[in-house]
Amino acid sequence: MTGTKSEYTACLIVIGNEILSGRTRDANLQYLAGRLNGWGIRLREARVIPDIEETIVETVNRCRRAFDYVFTTGGIGPTHDDITAASVAKAFGVGLVKDPKSFALMAARYETPEEFNESRQKMCFIPDGAVPIENSVSVAPGFQMDNVFVLAGVPSIMRAMADTLQNRLIGGAPVRARALGCHLPEGAVAGGLADIQERWPGIDIGSYPFYREGKFGTSLVLRGTDAAALDAAYAAVADMVTGLGGVPAPEDS
Amino acid sequence: MTGTKSEYTACLIVIGNEILSGRTRDANLQYLAGRLNGWGIRLREARVIPDIEETIVETVNRCRRAFDYVFTTGGIGPTHDDITAASVAKAFGVGLVKDPKSFALMAARYETPEEFNESRQKMCFIPDGAVPIENSVSVAPGFQMDNVFVLAGVPSIMRAMADTLQNRLIGGAPVRARALGCHLPEGAVAGGLADIQERWPGIDIGSYPFYREGKFGTSLVLRGTDAAALDAAYAAVADMVTGLGGVPAPEDS
Numbered sequence: 001m002t003g004t005k006s007e008y009t010a011c012l013i014v015i016g017n018e019i020l021s022g023r024t025r026d027a028n029l030q031y032l033a034g035r036l037n038g039w040g041i042r043l044r045e046a047r048v049i050p051d052i053e054e055t056i057v058e059t060v061n062r063c064r065r066a067f068d069y070v071f072t073t074g075g076i077g078p079t080h081d082d083i084t085a086a087s088v089a090k091a092f093g094v095g096l097v098k099d100p101k102s103f104a105l106m107a108a109r110y111e112t113p114e115e116f117n118e119s120r121q122k123m124c125f126i127p128d129g130a131v132p133i134e135n136s137v138s139v140a141p142g143f144q145m146d147n148v149f150v151l152a153g154v155p156s157i158m159r160a161m162a163d164t165l166q167n168r169l170i171g172g173a174p175v176r177a178r179a180l181g182c183h184l185p186e187g188a189v190a191g192g193l194a195d196i197q198e199r200w201p202g203i204d205i206g207s208y209p210f211y212r213e214g215k216f217g218t219s220l221v222l223r224g225t226d227a228a229a230l231d232a233a234y235a236a237v238a239d240m241v242t243g244l245g246g247v248p249a250p251e252d253s
Numbered sequence: 254m255t256g257t258k259s260e261y262t263a264c265l266i267v268i269g270n271e272i273l274s275g276r277t278r279d280a281n282l283q284y285l286a287g288r289l290n291g292w293g294i295r296l297r298e299a300r301v302i303p304d305i306e307e308t309i310v311e312t313v314n315r316c317r318r319a320f321d322y323v324f325t326t327g328g329i330g331p332t333h334d335d336i337t338a339a340s341v342a343k344a345f346g347v348g349l350v351k352d353p354k355s356f357a358l359m360a361a362r363y364e365t366p367e368e369f370n371e372s373r374q375k376m377c378f379i380p381d382g383a384v385p386i387e388n389s390v391s392v393a394p395g396f397q398m399d400n401v402f403v404l405a406g407v408p409s410i411m412r413a414m415a416d417t418l419q420n421r422l423i424g425g426a427p428v429r430a431r432a433l434g435c436h437l438p439e440g441a442v443a444g445g446l447a448d449i450q451e452r453w454p455g456i457d458i459g460s461y462p463f464y465r466e467g468k469f470g471t472s473l474v475l476r477g478t479d480a481a482a483l484d485a486a487y488a489a490v491a492d493m494v495t496g497l498g499g500v501p502a503p504e505d506s
Contacts, residue, residue: 020297025282045273048298077460081450187331
């Protein structure tokens with residue numbers, strides 16, 4: 001849905017000791033960022049924090065006041081280190097209540113009371129007042145509490161949940177991007193690029209060195225919501241590269 | 254170097270619009286976390302922030318007071334969006350000064366004044382009072398300012414810089430880890446795992462579902478600095494898995 005603000009902002013809170021220990025490399029930030037770009041919402045910050053209640057409570061409370069939307073990933077499974085739902089409830093000063101729909105679905109999946117044990121039942125409890133976020137991969141829900149969206153950490157489940165959110169989120173114009181690569185070093189394009197950035201302040205121009213197929217080069221990436229300005233700035237960057245003896249090659253942005 | 258505190262903490266600040274836009278997937282957190290584990294320093298938080306001076310200044314100032322060490326990656330190249338050195342200088346209330354050694358090395362590399370242009374010279378300026386961090390890949394230095402370590406964003410350069418830091422960092426006992434996998438679902442091991450976590454509060458036990466070779470399962474990861482406690486807790490986890498009809502298989506941790 002499209003709103004009237006000039007910019008809608010989001011923060012992602014990645015909850016999980018396994019990311020901070022280096023065991024697991026986060027894959028959710030990149031996916032969510034891409035989705036949000038398309039919905040006209042800018043991911044403005046991400047934080048990776050450990051499975052510590054006090055830290056989760058404080059981070060959620062700080063971020064939900066600073067950004068239009070907050071997303072969390074991780075910590076909604078059945079084990080002792082899955083404390084996200086309880087921590088978010090605490091951040092909002094409410095208790096946890098059973099989500100009857102997911103409880104019934106899960107009770108049907110596990111035939112005996114031993115299988116549908118306390119640990120699994122825990123996954124069906126969400127903060128009082130939250131709206132469940134269903135997922136097509138597993139039964140256990142995420143949830144939305146005010147402007148905070150609590151998603152799974154497992155990438156396939158996180159994606160299934162994120163893909164259902166478009167109708168709940170109000171964004172601005174989609175963020176468009178164009179990019180080109182050239183075999184000129186960053187130090188050669190830096191001056192001209194700064195001039196172009198000054199001429200188009202509404203376009204965010206980034207420069208990233210690369211080493212591919214035995215050659216150094218630079219990727220130049222332009223982002224913005226104004227398609228005409230984006231195209232004009234892109235043309236100026238391509239002209240500058242050509243003027244410096246480079247060959248601008250369009251790239252995925 | 255080994256110090257006397259029970260825990261040494263670190264925060265990583267990833268600076269770069271390209272991570273938040275989803276264009277680039279960060280690779281530096283995982284590498285740095287592994288290095289820090291070995292040096293007895295725990296990565297306790299990471300933040301990904303945009304190339305905005307005010308945000309960098311505020312984040313650096315907040316984090317350098319909250320953690321023993323702060324590392325930043327990104328934003329020390331020659332282009333207009335490389336504002337990390339200037340922003341960190343501002344955070345400390347100092348100006349930028351020329352690092353004579355890297356300036357001389359770079360002047361030798363680029364033969365003409367046109368090649369050693371203003372953009373490239375910018376890379377040799379570091380905050381007044383900072384100690385350069387050399388890198389064996391490119392000439393442009395990172396730097397240490399008090400407890401803040403400013404590293405490159407390009408992974409090969411970031412790694413070369415990080416690898417030189419061991420002698421500047423005081424840590425505690427190295428963080429050890431052991432892990433096993435089993436083809437039991439998380440919901441089946443959750444109860445027993447919580448009991449084991451309670452018995453060994455000094456060991457951090459994590460549980461992570463996986464899907465490999467067509468089978469669901471759970472990885473159980475134990476971390477701590479006390480080798481004997483780690484081994485005992487690991488044995489208890491393996492026994493629990495066996496007791497539930499699973500086969501504990503050692504995994505990389």
